[in-house]
Amino acid sequence: MEHADQRNLSDFVAAKTDLIQRHADAFAAEIGDFRRGEGAADEYVLLDDFNHRVERILLSYTPPTSRRSGDSLVFAHLYRDADPARLRTAGENLVLITALAALFAAEVEMRGPLRLSRTQDRLLAEAYEDLGAHLRHARLPAHAALAYRQGVRLYTVTEDARGQDRCGLNQARARTVADRSRLGRFLGRSSDLLCGYGYRPFRLLAWIAAQIALFTLGVAATSTTSVGRSVYLGFVSFLNPLGYQDVESAGTAARVLLILESYAGIVSISVFFALLVRQLFRL
Incomplete structure (x- = not known):
């Protein structure tokens, strides 16, 4: 043409x-x-x-x-x-x-x-x-x-x-x-x-919030302690792995979930900050 x-x-x-x-x-x-x-x-x-x-x-x-x-x-x-x-x-x-x-x-x-x-x-x-x-x-x-x-x-x-x-x-x-x-x-x-393939790191915050909510519900449903303490353990464990004395009275299933949550938290937070630093400083 x-x-x-x-x-x-x-x-x-x-x-x-x-x-x-x-x-x-x-x-x-x-x-x-x-x-x-x-x-x-x-x-x-x-x-x-x-x-x-x-x-x-x-x-x-x-x-x-x-x-x-x-x-x-x-x-x-x-x-x-x-x-x-x-x-x-x-x-x-x-x-x-x-x-x-x-x-x-x-x-x-x-x-x-x-x-x-x-x-x-x-x-x-x-x-x-x-x-x-x-x-x-x-x-x-x-x-x-x-x-x-x-x-x-x-x-x-x-x-x-x-x-x-x-x-x-x-x-x-x-x-x-x-x-x-x-x-x-x-x-x-x-x-x-x-x-967003690393270009939208703040989307991970929604995934982190979803993980905390799911693990907290799981701990509350399987723990032998009070609901309030189970919710506390579920929220804190994601950012700071708990000691054995903190979870001793929670029950076996809840302890397993808290261990998994700690590892998931370490991975998710590490990935989030790595992507955020890359985005902010153009590494």
């Missing part, structure tokens, strides 16, 4: 835009075959072919000059086409082709010989982040993970911690969806639920 702003582009950019769009059209056809159960065995095979196509484009990507005018991106017109606001009313196939063209362009621009400025790194990171959302909606989670991973790299260069966290979290979610094994998907979703 011909780009609407083609007449405003330089000959070099227009030629590379045509080449990128041809690859996007052909790759969209491969994706169609994959969805019908033909062609590639899984999405990672498609991703390998995507990288081969990028390398083929790069072989002929020799800009006429090594200098840029201003901080604009070479394929800014393709990223504008893939803007979510522009594609709201577009058909599914057009959205896919437009997003793929922008993804090819972003990979070429990032891997190409032209050095990106700090502003260009930020603009390209934002383009990758938008593309990741498009590709997730297009049921291409492995490709979305690629876009988010590149976004993380560029946000790291620009020292944008919030951008790193957004793309890192979305990359982890996309990789979980793309995981081939049920166990991998289960573990990934569990990690997302508990702590």
Whole structure:
């Protein structure tokens, strides 16, 4: 398909835009075959072919000059086409082709010989982040993970911690969806639920509160002491392992629960503070 702003582009950019769009059209056809159960065995095979196509484009990507005018991106017109606001009313196939063209362009621009400025790194990171959302909606989670991973790299260069966290979290979610094994998907979703793959450490506080409540109820139900003392033991044991004299009168079942609660507390609190320190100090 011909780009609407083609007449405003330089000959070099227009030629590379045509080449990128041809690859996007052909790759969209491969994706169609994959969805019908033909062609590639899984999405990672498609991703390998995507990288081969990028390398083929790069072989002929020799800009006429090594200098840029201003901080604009070479394929800014393709990223504008893939803007979510522009594609709201577009058909599914057009959205896919437009997003793929922008993804090819972003990979070429990032891997190409032209050095990106700090502003260009930020603009390209934002383009990758938008593309990741498009590709997730297009049921291409492995490709979305690629876009988010590149976004993380560029946000790291620009020292944008919030951008790193957004793309890192979305990359982890996309990789979980793309995981081939049920166990991998289960573990990934569990990690997302508990702590947002480490990017949302305060979610662990809800899990800690749930553990305290469950163990406290268990101790109160199995203990031979008063309910008030059982509740006290259940709350205190999570943060501070109790001595034998403290739990001697609680009963065997309650003592076992208090021991398990102490170990669960040590693990949960350690993980929480490790993730919190990483988040606060960007370790």
